[in-house]
Amino acid sequence: MIESETTVGADLKITCSKDELVQGLSVVGRALSTRTAIQILSGILLEASGGQVRLAATDMELSVRAVVAAQVEGEGSVVLPGRTLVDIARLLPAAEVTLEHRAAESVVHISSGSASYTLQTFNAEDFPRLPDFAESETFSVARGPLLETITRVARAASRDEARPVLTGVLVQFAGDKLVMAATDSYRLAVKETALGGAAPDLEAIVPSRALQELARIAGDVDEIAVGVQENQVLFAVGDVWLTTRRIDGQFPNYRQLLPESFEHELMVPRAELLDVVRRAHVMIQRATPLQLRFADGEVTVVARTHDVGESRESMPVPFTGEPLEIGFNAEFLRDGLESVDGDDVKFKLISSLRPAVLEGEDDFTYLVMPIRLPG
Amino acid sequence: MAVPGIVAHLDLDAFYAAVEELENPELRTQPLVVGGDPRGRGVVATANYVARRFGIHSAMSCAEALRRCPQAVFVRPRHALYREYSRNVWETVRGIVPTLEQTGADEGYLDVGEVAGDFLAARVIAEAVQTAVRAGTSLTCSLGVAPCKVVAKVASDARKPAGLVVVPPGREALFLAPLAVRRLPGVGPKAEQRLHAGGVETIGALAALGDDELKRVLPGSVGAMLRDRARGIDPRGLDLEVERISISVENTFERDISDRERLHDELRGMAEEVAAALQRRGQVARTVTTKLRYADLSIRSRSTSLESGIDEAATIGDLGCRLLDRGLRDRPGALRLVGVGVSGLADFRQLALDTS
Numbered sequence: 001m002i003e004s005e006t007t008v009g010a011d012l013k014i015t016c017s018k019d020e021l022v023q024g025l026s027v028v029g030r031a032l033s034t035r036t037a038i039q040i041l042s043g044i045l046l047e048a049s050g051g052q053v054r055l056a057a058t059d060m061e062l063s064v065r066a067v068v069a070a071q072v073e074g075e076g077s078v079v080l081p082g083r084t085l086v087d088i089a090r091l092l093p094a095a096e097v098t099l100e101h102r103a104a105e106s107v108v109h110i111s112s113g114s115a116s117y118t119l120q121t122f123n124a125e126d127f128p129r130l131p132d133f134a135e136s137e138t139f140s141v142a143r144g145p146l147l148e149t150i151t152r153v154a155r156a157a158s159r160d161e162a163r164p165v166l167t168g169v170l171v172q173f174a175g176d177k178l179v180m181a182a183t184d185s186y187r188l189a190v191k192e193t194a195l196g197g198a199a200p201d202l203e204a205i206v207p208s209r210a211l212q213e214l215a216r217i218a219g220d221v222d223e224i225a226v227g228v229q230e231n232q233v234l235f236a237v238g239d240v241w242l243t244t245r246r247i248d249g250q251f252p253n254y255r256q257l258l259p260e261s262f263e264h265e266l267m268v269p270r271a272e273l274l275d276v277v278r279r280a281h282v283m284i285q286r287a288t289p290l291q292l293r294f295a296d297g298e299v300t301v302v303a304r305t306h307d308v309g310e311s312r313e314s315m316p317v318p319f320t321g322e323p324l325e326i327g328f329n330a331e332f333l334r335d336g337l338e339s340v341d342g343d344d345v346k347f348k349l350i351s352s353l354r355p356a357v358l359e360g361e362d363d364f365t366y367l368v369m370p371i372r373l374p375g
Numbered sequence: 376m377a378v379p380g381i382v383a384h385l386d387l388d389a390f391y392a393a394v395e396e397l398e399n400p401e402l403r404t405q406p407l408v409v410g411g412d413p414r415g416r417g418v419v420a421t422a423n424y425v426a427r428r429f430g431i432h433s434a435m436s437c438a439e440a441l442r443r444c445p446q447a448v449f450v451r452p453r454h455a456l457y458r459e460y461s462r463n464v465w466e467t468v469r470g471i472v473p474t475l476e477q478t479g480a481d482e483g484y485l486d487v488g489e490v491a492g493d494f495l496a497a498r499v500i501a502e503a504v505q506t507a508v509r510a511g512t513s514l515t516c517s518l519g520v521a522p523c524k525v526v527a528k529v530a531s532d533a534r535k536p537a538g539l540v541v542v543p544p545g546r547e548a549l550f551l552a553p554l555a556v557r558r559l560p561g562v563g564p565k566a567e568q569r570l571h572a573g574g575v576e577t578i579g580a581l582a583a584l585g586d587d588e589l590k591r592v593l594p595g596s597v598g599a600m601l602r603d604r605a606r607g608i609d610p611r612g613l614d615l616e617v618e619r620i621s622i623s624v625e626n627t628f629e630r631d632i633s634d635r636e637r638l639h640d641e642l643r644g645m646a647e648e649v650a651a652a653l654q655r656r657g658q659v660a661r662t663v664t665t666k667l668r669y670a671d672l673s674i675r676s677r678s679t680s681l682e683s684g685i686d687e688a689a690t691i692g693d694l695g696c697r698l699l700d701r702g703l704r705d706r707p708g709a710l711r712l713v714g715v716g717v718s719g720l721a722d723f724r725q726l727a728l729d730t731s
Contacts, residue, residue, distance in 0.1 A: 327723060329683065353726060369725065371724065371726065
């Protein structure tokens with residue numbers, strides 16, 4: 001377990017592998033604040049002791065910590081401007097790098113081969129205290145199911161900060177089941193995944209961005225440790241820690257949003273439809289809708305953008321009954337088709353103004369709201 | 376296409392240079408050239424009237440301009456800024472003459488016949504346009520009022536800056552006659568050369584050409600068209616935009632306001648009007664713009680675009696207020712006017728789930 005206490009006042013001095021340092025910095029660099037209003041949040045904390053240097057960065061919503069093996073000649077901690085440090089480390093000429101903090105001058109000397117840098121430091125005491133696993137209720141989850149659930153659900157979350165709760169993913173651990181749901185109110189993605197082992201019951205709204213970062217850094221481990229606190233969720237991927245704020249508020253009752261019955265349920269070859277949608281998407285500018293015209297035995301996908309042109313492509317589908325014309329945001333439809341698993345997708349429709357649902361072979365549901373077409 | 380009986384051509388005076396002068400009043404008394412690099416191959420986009428006294432004019436190379444006036448101030452064009460001013464000018468003009476064809480950022484034709492019964496009334500309207508543009512934007516413009524486009528255009532250029540020339544029906548040919556042929560819209564350098572070679576120097580001389588002579592000097596349909604124009608005959612109507620591309624509401628205050636809450640209230644009220652207009656038309660908008668005018672009359676606007684269209688007053692109001700705050704953060708100050716508008720209009724609407 002990593003200590004998050006810092007020893008203030010001592011002078012840090014370490015020597016470590018350049019590649020390992022770069023790798024560690026790149027991982028924690030993802031959590032650097034891009035807004036520079038609070039200077040310390042643009043910094044990376046380095047803490048050296050016991051043969052390793054621990055790196056940390058946070059933007060107060062998300063934090064990432066990593067550990068790099070090092071020869072520690074002086075124990076201590078220091079905060080350095082993050083972007084600059086990452087850029088410097090990547091370009092260092094030698095296989096080894098030495099960092100030496102001179103607290104009295106508020107600088108760190110970095111040397112590697114023929115290159116040397118002197119970097120101004122931030123005050124390590126100002127660095128926020130980060131959540132600790134030692135203070136959390138923890139359990140382990142198999143990496144595969146967790147990541148798969150994230151990658152198929154998280155992109156349906158909203159990017160609009162006006163409704164914070166929709167920028168999050170509802171994460172539910174219940175028995176041996178993991179459920180995630182996300183909606184930006186134009187689409188809704190829900191996935192249930194068997195964990196193959198029981199986890200404690202938990203429900204949290206976790207920022208979609210944090211989960212997507214987790215998916216990015218979760219390399220080749222079998223299990224990911226999950227820690228839960230009142231306001232935070234923690235993930236440990238080996239010795240990389242990611243913590244994220246929980247979003248307050250009430251997640252929409254998504255079950256209520258899913259229609260109970262449909263007029264049409266068609267099995268459509270997924271890859272083929274996805275290709276048709278991708279080809280049509282080229283013709284879409286701004287939020288021009290993709291028009292799907294269902295008629296006996298076929299669907300015609302039309303994309304028409306004023307001042308650009310038009311595309312049109314038909315494919316056979318087992319549709320019967322009154323023709324149905326429905327408009328969709330091309331990206332939303334494409335996302336849905338990409339997220340569904342299996343060779344065939346079940347396309348469920350009610351009418352041109354009611355939600356459509358895509359389902360695959362496993363327990364995944366993607367609802368997409370149509371675009372009302374003129375006339 | 377509408378064929379008005381009374382048309383005005385409006386031309387902003389030295390537009391880019393005038394905007395630069397407004398943004399930096401010290402430039403007003405100096406020869407000012409907006410254009411490319413005088414040490415490079417740039418050309419003059421606009422010169423202010425001080426610079427014009429040195430013989431500097433549009434399309435001249437900046438190097439030549441520098442030779443003619445070594446003390447001239449050269450600035451690079453700031454098109455985003457000019458667009459803001461231009462948008463404001465045309466909004467102001469539309470308040471008086473709603474039907475118009477904008478042919479450029481700084482010029483356009485106005486269907487004055489729609490709001491004025493005769494040429495006397497048309498003169499009053501044209502003066503009102505000049506006054507409103509000056510009051511609303513601190514820019515001056517010149518207008519020509521005539522029974523057709525070509526005469527109106529020549530007339531707007533006849534008494535710049537801040538000129539107004541009215542050519543009543545029946546006087547078109549007389550008005551044009553003494554002017555050099557090059558002044559007639561449609562006569563380019565080539566046609567001018569041919570006309571000069573044929574002994575035609577003035578628009579009047581072109582108008583007087585017989586059919587055979589015309590065929591010899593300027594063969595083809597272009598010749599007939601130009602002679603018609605020289606006679607003050609121009610059948611072109613106003614090319615009107617069929618679709619409205621934006622909806623906006625703005626309000627000038629009696630006293631400048633700096634109280635943020637008041638400004639937000641004003642803006643939300645205007646958002647209601649904008650939303651109502653959208654809903655009446657069954658449209659949604661993807662871009663919201665907030666306009667701020669400061670006490671010194673300078674204008675700033677901020678826009679934001681959304682992934683899907685909206686037509687709700689609350690959303691437009693929220694976004695508008697956020698843009699206002701952003702604008703005031705970038706440049707604090709009391710405001711004389713705020714406005715909110717929407718663009719990127721579409722007839723289709725992304726339906727949403729009820730996630731409240």
